[in-house]
Amino acid sequence: MTTMERKQFYITMSDSDLAYIAGLFDGEGSVYYKKLKQTRHNRPGKPVHNVWSIRMEIAMTDYSVLVWLTEVLGCGKLNPRKVKPGFKKQWRWRCTHRDAFHVACLLFPYAHVKLEGIQKIIDHYSKIERNGNVIELDLFRKKQ
Numbered sequence: 001m002t003t004m005e006r007k008q009f010y011i012t013m014s015d016s017d018l019a020y021i022a023g024l025f026d027g028e029g030s031v032y033y034k035k036l037k038q039t040r041h042n043r044p045g046k047p048v049h050n051v052w053s054i055r056m057e058i059a060m061t062d063y064s065v066l067v068w069l070t071e072v073l074g075c076g077k078l079n080p081r082k083v084k085p086g087f088k089k090q091w092r093w094r095c096t097h098r099d100a101f102h103v104a105c106l107l108f109p110y111a112h113v114k115l116e117g118i119q120k121i122i123d124h125y126s127k128i129e130r131n132g133n134v135i136e137l138d139l140f141r142k143k144q
Contacts, residue, residue, distance in 0.1 A: 018109075037049070056103055
């Protein structure tokens with residue numbers, strides 16, 4: 001999804017949709033923000049690289065809500081989740097890296113419980129400057 005398409009989603013989304021998604025994410029979601037060491041086994045000397053693992057996800061049994069969430073946000077993947085035998089089937093919506101930044105910026109004004117993790121994702125990407133472009137967070141934050 002291009003930046004222009006994301007801006008269109010942001011414009012067409014209502015505040016009530018974003019507030020509902022933020023509440024759903026506060027209750028059912030999780031934020032994973034961690035620096036990991038990755039070994040490349042196919043390279044000589046097996047060098048270790050520091051990599052960031054950044055993702056946001058929601059797992060639940062109601063498939064239709066997660067389909068709606070995916071359509072409204074315009075990003076993320078929806079897959080079945082492995083569960084133990086005898087348990088109800090679960091689905092997981094997950095977005096990573098730049099998509100997680102996009103979602104974090106949308107949910108930032110409405111989130112409460114997961115606000116700390118959302119803030120970490122926003123801070124991580126707001127420090128990045130690529131090709132002379134600096135990310136403008138003020139475009140995403142709700143005016144008070």
